Amino acid sequence: MKIRILSLVMALGLSSSIWANGGRPFLFLKTGEKFATQEIAGPTVGGLTSYIGEKTAGGTNEFTPVVMNDPVKAAEFCAKNKPAVGIVTAGFYLTYAKALGMEPLLEVKRTGVKEERQALVVRKDIGDDLSKLEGKTIVTPLAGEQRYVVGVVLQGKLGEEIRLKQTMDVEGAVFDLAEGGKNAADAVLLEMGAWELFKDDPDSGGKLKAVYQSDELPHDLVVLFGAKSAVADSDRVKQALKDMSSSDDGKKVLQSIRVEVFTDIDQARLSKAEKLFYGK
16 A cells, blocks of 8 residues: 555655655646646645645645646545645536545636636537537547536536547647547537637638537635544635735735636536536
């Protein structure tokens, strides 16, 4: 067991000395985001964890940032290492909330993103009948959250037999689809904001169309892992995050992680997603 844990720590680019000298893990998960790795984003997320630690416990090493982009590996990590707090996708929360004892505190409003939506994009020579995509291959950064994609994003409109193919290169996937490349999938599922940019591209946008746009989806969530008592003062953590947009030093940290503000959870939106996820 110790060898397996050490291997996972090394895979994250973390040394065992961090666990000895730092605080409890703070998970930052962005499913399918190629830049969401410990090597690339760890220092930036470290600015956030240092800020929170200073505001809530008077020490910048209260939490140790752990950045991941694979939800399955993140769940394994959480089960073994018992993080205190995290920022995770809605799909991860819905999938593992019970198993990992997650409790949502706040939601994340990303900079420049008015609404969280996904678009399903196909070639223009394909009809608009969504049933034609049943059993087809859909490329998406969210392939690791299949149940969430099928039930919440697509609301079962393509059935449950769709094949999701992982990509961390949405631009490349869209280009392959437009050009009809040998490795191109039948469709690409991507953020609506990204599609708004791609559709105006003269090289590829003119060959593609969106045949489906999701309802507004839940935002990423700030969560506690385990009982509230596991965090020294969860109310202070929550308030420190909410107050960040009101101070100059807080704003600088928010800008670095491309977050506009941490806000109270839209319970109606999250409850709707939960019902779709569980098929109620």
